[in-house]
Amino acid sequence: MDPGEGVRKDAVVADRTSPDEELMRALYEEHAGPLLAFVIRLVAGDRQRAEDVVQETLLRAWRNADQLRRATGSARPWLVTVARRIVIDGHRSRQARPQEVDPAPLELVPAADEIDRALRLMTISDALGDLTDAHREALIETYFKGRTVNEAALELGVPAGTIRSRVFYALRSMKLSLEERGVTA
Structure with missing residues (x-):
């Protein structure tokens, strides 16, 4: 295979990258780490929940890519606001639902003999x-x-x-x- 041929394929692949993908990659590289640190504090150290919130935040950013492109300045305030609202909505939905009960104690209750x-x-x-x-x-x-x-x-x-x-x-x-x-x- 000719080395020049591989470069041309890479150039074609790079040309196919959509502006939304480039924006998301840039948002992730620049904001994912600080956003995760912020959300971990909001969810009392629950890393899995924090990662879910960051993922949902970035998904919403992707859905609103046009709005983010038009915005002036950093996207971080928008991302932080969205992440905070996701955490609040999650808290409210857990308060509205009855608490889930662990079925383990039920296994200790004797069945009808x-x-x-x-x-x-x-x-x-x-x-x-x-x-x-x-x-x-x-x-x-x-x-x-x-x-x-x-x-x-x-x-x-x-x-x-x-x-x-x-x-x-x-x-x-x-x-x-x-x-x-x-x-x-």
């Missing part, structure tokens, strides 16, 4: 097994299937008064049976 529920159901099932067939049927129809006394009476083919009596004695027997198993109501 399905073992206790399963044991409770097994105990109830055992207590139901201690009942007479007539009492168990009346209790299952009214409490577990959610039927009224009259509906349970029709289903079982007995008078409603009999269902009420069987449910009363079934509940009393269940209570005693569960107490014997260590379950209290």
